[in-house]
Amino acid sequence: MSQLRTPLAVYRILPGTNCGRCFLPSCLAFSAAVIRGDKRLEDCPPLQESGGAGQVADVRPxxxxxxxxxxxxxxxxxxxxxxxxxxxxxxxxxxxxxxxxxxxxxxxxxxxxxxxxxxxxxxxxxxxxxxxxxxxxGREGELTGDWVAFRELKDGAAMNALFVQRGEAPLKQLADSQPEFFGDLVSIFSGRRADAHLDAEISLVLYPLPKLPVMICYWPPEDDLDSKLTLLFDSSADRRLGIRPIYSLAVGLAMMFEKIARRHL
Ligand code: SF4
Known part of the structure; x- marks a missing residue:
């Protein structure tokens, strides 16, 4: 059995179809996620179905x-x-x-x-x-009711690229491929539909922590335009918690929702 050490090594054994069933936009993104330990080879359904995942020892996860x-x-x-x-x-x-x-x-x-x-x-x-x-x-404080992007939070700009890649992108993929995604968030996780924010088709508020709400805004694909998903935070979030735990929270939500979606598929 060979071991996978680099994204390229992982990529070589994948189907390369960019089908999105792993909730990532491409096989290349999936390869990088495997090396980071955020995904397992078994999370690629076509590879699993072909028995390819059993051919290599995937040590990173x-x-x-x-x-x-x-x-x-x-x-x-x-x-x-x-x-x-x-x-x-x-x-x-x-x-x-x-x-x-x-x-x-x-x-x-x-x-x-x-x-x-x-x-x-x-x-x-x-x-x-x-x-x-x-x-x-966590520190005390009142919610402001103003929603801001991650990059607008204190120290958020420096981590924004990673935040988009590991938090927003997998959630967008999930929303694109699972029509019931937002309904599940409402029914399973007590999400609350909010008034349309930034002209998003769907705006939904979740409370992953008692005083740290997250708003998910989603624009479905339209004509030649790709879909878009943005996570927003109450503008007081960075006074209540450091940027790293806020980042971990978004990535953790994406990982958990993906896991649940896989189980339901
Ligand atoms: S499910 Fe597998 S084949 Fe499809 S995009 Fe993800 S890694 Fe590629």
Whole structure:
């Protein structure tokens, strides 16, 4: 079995059809995502169907999973030293039966004194990591009701290209290929339809963290124009949380929604 070390090595074994079933715009984008550890070869359905994914040993995702678990363990250790009953009001949660309870995407999540996160819903690392950061570093403040792009947040411009590539682009691909995507966000994750923003055909607000709403604006393809998807944040978001956890939150949402969509396909 050969091992894959570079995007080109991954690309060579892919069908090369750019079909988008992996929720990325091209096989090349998928290759880069595999090397980063954001995707597994099994996430390419045509490759899986042809049995090609079993021909190579794909080591990066295992490394990536280990890294994420280590990151979670470190954050949990820091959370365990907090006075969680005191933290509850700051983060918009409540202290109940010895656990910190918070609404995440409309579902109840609980954080124990040891920092462990439990929920009857998905506890995807992409969501757990920003949630733990939010408990550790989140600051109080009122929402302004003004929506701004990621690049307009403090220090957002420097990370914007990565934000578009790993957050907005996979969500756009998902919205393009799954007509029920926005309906699912409303019904499964308590999304709220908002008034049309920036003339978007769909504007929808989610609460991935209690005081950190995200607005998804989507323009479907029209004539020769490609579709467009933009994530917006309340203009107070960067006063409440650092830019890196906000970035992780967007990428984590994209990863989690992709995973759910794959399971439903
Ligand atoms: S699913 Fe993605 S990687 Fe696989 S063939 Fe289609 S575009 Fe390429």
């Amino acid at each position: 295992k490394v990536r999973e280990t890294e994420l678990q280590e990151q979670i363990s470190l954050l949990q250790a820091r959370v365990s030293s907090l006075d969680l009953p005191l933290v509850a009001a700051r983060v918009g949660g409540e202290w109940c039966n010895g656990r910190l309870r918070l609404q995440v995407l409309g579902k109840m999540y609980e954080v124990g004194p040891d920092g462990r996160v439990t929920s009857a819903c998905h506890t995807h690392p992409g969501l757990v990591i920003p949630l733990l950061h939010y408990i550790l570093e």
